[in-house]
Structure formats: structure tokens, C-alpha cells
Amino acid sequence: MVKENPSLHGQETENSGAAKAVRGPGRRLHGAIAHKLGMAILSGHYAPGDVLSGEVAFAEELEVSRSAYREAIQVLTAKGLVESRPKAGTRVLPRNRWNLLDPEVLAWAFAGEPDIQFVRDLFELRAIVEPAAARLAAQRRDKDDLKIMKDALSAMRRHTLATEAGRAADRDFHNAILHATRNDALLVLTASIGAAVNWTTQYKQRARALPRNPIPDHVRVYDAIAAGDPAAAAEAMGVLVDLALEDTASAMQR
Amino acid sequence: MVKENPSLHGQETENSGAAKAVRGPGRRLHGAIAHKLGMAILSGHYAPGDVLSGEVAFAEELEVSRSAYREAIQVLTAKGLVESRPKAGTRVLPRNRWNLLDPEVLAWAFAGEPDIQFVRDLFELRAIVEPAAARLAAQRRDKDDLKIMKDALSAMRRHTLATEAGRAADRDFHNAILHATRNDALLVLTASIGAAVNWTTQYKQRARALPRNPIPDHVRVYDAIAAGDPAAAAEAMGVLVDLALEDTASAMQR
């Protein structure tokens, strides 16, 4: 299809909520559509039960082919956000059908203004899972695990959490703990949560300079795991998550 | 590099396509393809790093159009199982990219012979999350929650776990607890795990008659939650999960 040169007469079609979804490099067109629609659903623009416009109409509105639109819908269907049936159309599913732990869904949820209650839920889940993971890690870690954690810790010391490199080191530290549990389910779960929580740390940074030095807390966790003390590891990790929740909560409520 | 897969296609000379991916009612063609390929990946028939045949070749092999095949691939991509790039083809991603907690992925994982280690991982996760959920439920439940749990319990008593109605009541009981936590993330997570674990209970049934009456354990959980005693609720739920793991483990290792 040849794109027409945007001429002088107005952009009445753009204003009806059909602004073109820009796609970065490596991102396909249908991926961009899915991203756009996913954010629209997560942000509440489309509520559960709402039925989307027909394929032909919506595809035309987005200025994409029906194929690309359909592939985007399949992505959303795979994540439990919508359901399509002949004659009935495509409707948004109730919230309990959504795969809220899917990394992409989490990214969409945090793309706009994240729901405070949902952030609290995630931290609560994290407060349940991560101390237990630290407990298991203290029992099952080997020398390689400890070395990776140690390296991540020193990297966190060099850069701060204000830099991307520092946050990456923080993620590496937590991932090393997860890996040391030898539990794939735990690994996948907390990788998702960690990614989501990482968005909130950006909010923390934006709100104010770091009020607390997070290194000592991390060191306590490391020491307990290295010593093979499960109870102490769980305890130390519990403190760490609590502090993170406290910081994030105070940064978000205003 | 599996290029040809005799077990997946073939027998196209059959009448009415007996060997094709059968799709039940309500299941679309691309959904059936995704199901088929998903199981093939989860079962290890395609290993991480393997590159699938080209779109045209594979679609022809499956006797479906390229559109249907592509939509199926989008589903797998959305679940983190594969990744497609021009010129490079579609390749299976490493296991840590898979969304193992996606309900559909879990179903695929348990469609064939489930990996024992993975089952143990899931139970370990369940043993972490469910007692914590019971603890929260004991703090936050209201009268409606308790009524639903009570009804589910009596339904479990009437039918046994040997019947589908009994298992449904069991699921209702656990879902009621999750709902009482007022935590959406927890709800979604344990709904997935519970569904997967439910597959294993079928294995239990198949192996032998139920060696234990599960009702008293459930009653203990209910009593603790009704009494608003978080510690006792977590303790009782921990016992329940441990017993379930014990039964399943003994049933699987024969």
C-alpha cells in the first residue's frame, strides 16, 4: 500500500484515538499493535467485557492490514487478555483471566501510571517468595553461585543504583540467588517480578535521591547464604524486601 | 536441527484427516497448531536452539495455510517459546525464556510425560506460596469467603476426590482462600499452579485408590482461617501441601 502524503486537510482520523503505533528497530508491526492494545487494556481504556470494533474496521482505523491486526490479537489472546469468537467479536476478558505475571503484560501494566494496589500485591508476593528463595539458596548454593553473587555485589558498590549498570548488577545478584535454588519455576516467577519491580525503582530514583545505602542489606543476605544459614538468609532477605517496599511506597504516594 | 519431523505430520492420505491436529469445538485451527508445536517443544522434541523449517515449508507440511501457521507462531512467541527473525528463521529459545507459569504452557508440559524434576519444582513453589496465602487469608477473610469455603468443604465430603465434582470442590476451596488474600498476583499465580497440580492428582488417582482421607487436613485449614489465626493457618496448609507432595511423589516413582 502506498502511503499518501499527509496533505493539508486535517487529521480528523488521528484524533479519534488511532494514533499510529511507532515501532522501534527489531519490533515488528504486529508487535507494536499488540503493545499498543495491551497498554490500552491494562490502563483501563478498554474495560473487561468491552467488545472491540470488528477486524476490518479496527485494522483500517490503525492503518494496518487485517493480517497484522489479527496476529496482534492472537498475542493478546495468548496472554489471556481478550477472546475472539465468530459473530460475537473480540471482547476483553475479566481480570482474573489475565496472565499478570507474563513479563510483557507486566511491562504494559507499568508503561502508564501503575496501579498502586497492584504494586502492593507484587511486593507482597515478592516478600513471600524471595525470602524462601534465599532460604533454599543457602542450602543448595555452590562456589560458582557465591562467586557470581560476590562479583555482582562489588559491581553494585562501584556503580550506584542510580546508574543502569548498578541496577543490572542488582538484578544479577538476585538472579544468582534464584539460580542457586535449582528451581526453574521459582526462577521464572521471580524474574518476572524482579523486572516489574525494577520499573518501580526508576520511580524511586525519579522521586528523590536514594535515602538509604542498600549495600549493607545485600551483604547481610550474601553472608548468610555463604555461611549456609537458611534462617538468617530468609530473615535478611525479608528485611531487604521490606525496605524496598517502604521506599517505593513513600515515593509513589504523592 | 530438526528439519523433517515424521511424527508430527504425515498420513495425509487418511480420510477426513485423522492425523492432522484435531481441534475440538471452540478450538481454532491456529490454536490446534500452537498446541501441537507447543507440546513438541515442551516434550523436548525440539530442543532450545533448534531452528524450525521455513514458513512455507512447515505450513505445507502441516497442510495449513501460512496465515494459520504464522498466527500459531505468534502465540508461541508470546509465550516466550520461540523467536523469529528474518533470514535467521524461527528458533526455539532457551528454557529460561519460557513462560513456564502460563496456564497453557503448563498444560502442554503435562500433556506428555511430565518431567519429575519440574513437578518437584512446582510443588516446592506451592509449598512456599500457599501457606503464606493461608496466612494472609486468615487476616483478611470476611463472612462471604468463609461461607464459600464451608460450602466447598461439604461438597468435598459429599463427592470424593475420585469424582470430577469432588476435584472441582477442592479447586473451589483453594480458590476461595486465594480470593480471601485480596491479592491479584497471588491469585493468578496459584491458579496456574493449582491447575497444573490438578493434572498430577489424576496421576495419583490412576496409580491407586486414595490412601488418605484429605478432609480432616482441609478442615484444619478452614478452622484456622475462620478463627483468624494466621500462624495456625500457614502451619495447617503447609501440612496439607506436604502430604499432597508425598502422595504424588510416591505415585510417580514407580
Add this chain to the structure above:
DNA sequence: ATCTGCTAATTACTCCGACATATTACAGGA
């Protein structure tokens, strides 16, 4: 001999238009 930049081939990506299928809604009859 090694590296850099261009060219070409391959592959997924997008678009299009048509037909098939399933589900709902309505109308007609008992």
C-alpha cells in the same frame, strides 16, 4: 593476511481479496 564496506540472496513480514465456517438473531410455525 586482516579488516572494512558493499552486494546479493534468503527469510520473515506485510498486504490484499476471496471464500469458508461458526454463532447469533430473527422470523415463522406448532
Add this chain to the structure above:
DNA sequence: TCCTGTAATATGTCGGAGTAATTAGCAGAT
């Protein structure tokens, strides 16, 4: 009023054509 058959409508499937992007190979320069 209820049931049944029929028609309308939106999703589902198909096949082909053309586009865009990425990799591999080759030529030239360093």
C-alpha cells in the same frame, strides 16, 4: 409461548504477491 429452521454477520482460513530486514559472501583497501 416455545421450538425450529433460516439468514445475516463477524471471525476464521486460504493463496499469492510484493516489501523489508538481516545475514553471508565477496571485493577492495589497509
